[in-house]
Amino acid sequence: MSDYVLDYVWAFALALIITFALTPLVKRFAVAVGAIDKPDARKVHHGAIPRLGGLAIFLGYIGSVLFNGSIPHDHKLFGFVLGTVILVLVGIWDDIKQIEPKTKLMGQIIAAAILVAYDIRVDFINLPWGGVVYLKYWAAPLTIFWIVGFTNIVNLIDGLDGLAAGISFIACIAVCAMTLQLGQTDLACISLALAGATVGFLRYNFNPAKIFMGDTGSMLLGYTLAAISVMGAVKTAATIALVVPAIVLGLPILDTLFAIVRRKISGRPIFKPDKGHVHHRLLAQGLSQKQAVLMMYAVTALFGGVSVIVAEVNAWIGIALVLVIFLGSIFVARRLGVITHSDAAGHPLPRPxxxxxxxxxxxxxxxxxxxxxxxxxxxxxxx
CATH class of the missing domain: 1.20.5 (Single alpha-helices involved in coiled-coils or other helix-helix interfaces)
Structure with missing residues (x-):
């Protein structure tokens, strides 16, 4: 590991510097092309704020990846970069023009399918009690489903200043720890490059935000974390490479599950937005944006710590830890009103x-x- 320390530092630092330097330029570009996020009944920010900050994250991240000696420039990297570029183009299009959800989903599927076409897919899964399940013809569709799901996960928590970027940074660090445990130095560098880019962007995105990452950024973060997990599983035949990202992103995943349950209970369409998400409920408890974001950082860090432990212990102990976290999350969610929030219809009271x-x-x-x-x-x- 010591032989690669400079590569790790370089991956993180270069992405941070490029993103930090380019974000003000991207902000001006966003204003010029009309990529502006305006407040509405569900959003908590005031005034029009440029989005498209994900473009700066992408440029810093991809620049760091391409100029790192520990990352082999093989056909898999080409497929990974190609899929990322396509996804970012879809995100830019959406941030400027607000495209239809079906069109955006199709772009995500194409980006995921490119990874599969370049042999980045999960062909089998190791079971915790022993044995292997070979996915065969299901390998491609299940890998695409996994990647598309993660691509949208980060977008679902992009509701407060700095929330998605900070949670993604913590996830990157946890995934980096997992890749180091598996001996995958190239994936560790990719994780650190993404972590550095999010930190460089946070300088402008933390409350009060000067720019939002938009769908360009949120989709990029989720897609990259999913791709790293799949590449880790391919390289090491270790299912834990898929488990760790799922645990560390447990907060947005659970928030999504609770939203589905909440909307079913209230008889509303599950895809219709409301103000019952975790960050909305924390604000309703009287927390400021910064306090709510820092609390969700802490929860994500807890999940990240659990994910690292799960990667090291016996499979059954890991399952028990995840079960405890899940049950605890349900208890806290009920107390906050995330599951059965009576105002989930999304009709906020007027401002006093x-x-x-x-x-x-x-x-x-x-x-x-x-x-x-x-x-x-x-x-x-x-x-």
């Missing part, structure tokens, strides 16, 4: 007017706006 004086503070709502909001909420519960 706060009047302060030297001796008192008065909070008031516009009567007509309040009545309208309550009526909409009541109608949604009757359906």
């Amino acid at each position: 007017t706060i009047e302060r004086s030297d001796s008192d503070e008065t909070i008031s709502f516009d009567r007509e706006e309040l009545a309208k909001a309550l009526e909409e909420s009541d109608d949604s519960h009757k359906k």
Whole structure:
């Protein structure tokens, strides 16, 4: 490992420097092409903020990967870079034009299929109790499903300033630790390059954010983490390479599962957005954006620590740890109202007017706006 320390430092530092330097330029480009995120009822930011910051993450990350001596420039790297470029182009298109979800999904499937075409796929799975399951004809579709799923996972938590970038950084570090345990120095460098790019971007994305990563960034982060996990499984025949990213990204994965349950309970379409996600509920508990983000960082770090432990211990102990984390998450989610949040219909109350004086503070709502909001909420519960 010591022989590769400089490569690790170089991978992280170069990506950080490039991303940090290019983000202001990308911000100007985003404004010029109209890639602007405007506030609405579900979003917590105020004012129009440029998105497309993922382009800076991509340039810093891919530049670091291509100029690292520990990463072999073989056909798999070519396929990986090609798939990444296609996905980033789809993300840029979406950030500028807001394309249809089906079109975006098709782009994600194509990017994932390119990895499979270049022999980056899971052909078999090692079972914890021994034995191997060969996927045969299912190898390609299941690998594509895995990659597309991860591609969208990070996007689902991109709701607060710095949240997706910070959680992705923690995930990259955990995945890097896993690849080092498996002796995969090239994948460790790729993980560190992505980690460096997210840190360089966080300088502009942490609250109060000056730019958002957009779908370009969130899809890139999820896609890359998925690709690293699959390449790790291919190189070492170790199923743990797939398990670690799934555990460390347990927060957005569970948030997605809870959202499906919550919307089913309330009788709403599972793909219709609401304000019942974890970060929304933390804000409803009175936390500031920074406090909510830091708390979710801490939870992700906990999941990351568990993932590293699971990679080292007996399979059954690992399963027990994951089960404890899962049950604990359900308990906390119920307490926060993430699973059965009564206001999941997504009709927020109007913003209050706060009047302060030297001796008192008065909070008031516009009567007509309040009545309208309550009526909409009541109608949604009757359906």
